[in-house]
Amino acid sequence: MADPLSEVVSLLQPAARFSKRVEGAGDWRVFREGQGEPFYAAVLEGECWLSVDGRPPLLLKAGDFVLIPAAKTLEHASAHAPPDTEYSVPTRIGEDHFRIGRQDGPADVRVQLGHCQFGSPDTALLVSLLPERVHVRGEPRLAALVQMVGEEARSRRPAREVVLERLLEVLLIEALRSRAGPAEGTGLVRGLADERLAAALRAVHAQPGHGWSVVTLAAESALSRSAFSARFTKVVGVAPMEYLLTWRMALAKRLLRGRELSLEQVAERVGYASAVTFGVAFARQVGMTPARFARGETNAVLIGQG
Structure with a gap:
């Protein structure tokens, strides 16, 4: 994992x-x-x-x-x-x-x-x-x-x-x-300290391109859909699918900067069926197209900042 x-x-x-x-x-x-x-x-x-x-x-x-x-x-x-x-x-x-x-x-x-x-x-x-x-x-x-x-x-x-x-x-x-004692506040460290949520977090990081849903992530945690969603949001600080989306985009940025994969390959690595759907999601989150980002035009709104 x-x-x-x-x-x-x-x-x-x-x-x-x-x-x-x-x-x-x-x-x-x-x-x-x-x-x-x-x-x-x-x-x-x-x-x-x-x-x-x-x-x-x-x-x-x-x-x-x-x-x-x-x-x-x-x-x-x-x-x-x-x-x-x-x-x-x-x-x-x-x-x-x-x-x-x-x-x-x-x-x-x-x-x-x-x-x-x-x-x-x-x-x-x-x-x-x-x-x-x-x-x-x-x-x-x-x-x-x-x-x-x-x-x-x-x-x-x-x-x-x-x-x-x-x-x-x-x-x-x-x-x-x-660190000694339980993690304070919200975030990844506290989520990993929660045995149930840790299973879902590790699954997301092991297979970011998998077709995850709240239901399948809840199954990884052996929790009901509603219990998992509420617990994840409270402990990690964001909803499960928001965490998945922002993590996928962070990975996509690294892959795009590397310029070793085609746009289609990057899209597949982070869980999108086509370069078109990936491009739309990326532009919505980052504020520019994947092609512009790959060229170094990084004067966009960053994930989590707008």
């Missing part, structure tokens, strides 16, 4: 923007605005607070890993910083190595953190399938992966970008599957 989580992460096309080591001492507080980019951090030593997009702060401890698929504002603070501590700017002390707070003496906390970006034209849709925040405690594999990303980002070795992309894919998948 297909692995929906791996497929979504792969389709996101993650690429590293930067990775750095930050150490802090004394009382400090840092604020920075983002562009909705993925943010990740592994606490190597000590403790610190992290608040994302104005939400209540989360106390991170040594061995913790946090992933925010789309962060807009980030606030870091030392573990015991008073609320009125003024914001400060980290001081660079080496290549991709920064110090914050008191500049002398031993560090109280060390964190490896970074931002990456997604190259997919369907980023908004795909990110909406992921949890808003992933916090994992006690998984040394994640800290090791973050360190490998940082080392590779600083290197100038051949195939650096390819290696970084693969490392980030592994990092994201490992974080999403290692």
Whole structure:
């Protein structure tokens, strides 16, 4: 069976923007605005607070890993910083190595953190399938992966970008599957945590071109049509056939960009009987014909954004 989580992460096309080591001492507080980019951090030593997009702060401890698929504002603070501590700017002390707070003496906390970006034209849709925040405690594999990303980002070795992309894919998948406790909100991760819905999701990803209906997907989940539809919509956040359609179009975009298949072959791969019916559905969802999209004319409304 297909692995929906791996497929979504792969389709996101993650690429590293930067990775750095930050150490802090004394009382400090840092604020920075983002562009909705993925943010990740592994606490190597000590403790610190992290608040994302104005939400209540989360106390991170040594061995913790946090992933925010789309962060807009980030606030870091030392573990015991008073609320009125003024914001400060980290001081660079080496290549991709920064110090914050008191500049002398031993560090109280060390964190490896970074931002990456997604190259997919369907980023908004795909990110909406992921949890808003992933916090994992006690998984040394994640800290090791973050360190490998940082080392590779600083290197100038051949195939650096390819290696970084693969490392980030592994990092994201490992974080999403290692999360402790039930998934929050709606989305793919929560759907995969539901044994009944997971069967339908894996079936869709294994055979996106199959003639699925709510009835056949409900059968995969061993639920009645009405119970399956209600449960899927509540847990995943979209109706079953809407999920199927948007996933098919995301796959179609990847196939069209590859330019290795004819329009008829792409249509067949994503479940359409003819290139004509596929073209109509694609234009309705994407805002342009498949041929125009394949030529790189991507100034259209993206799936999930209009």
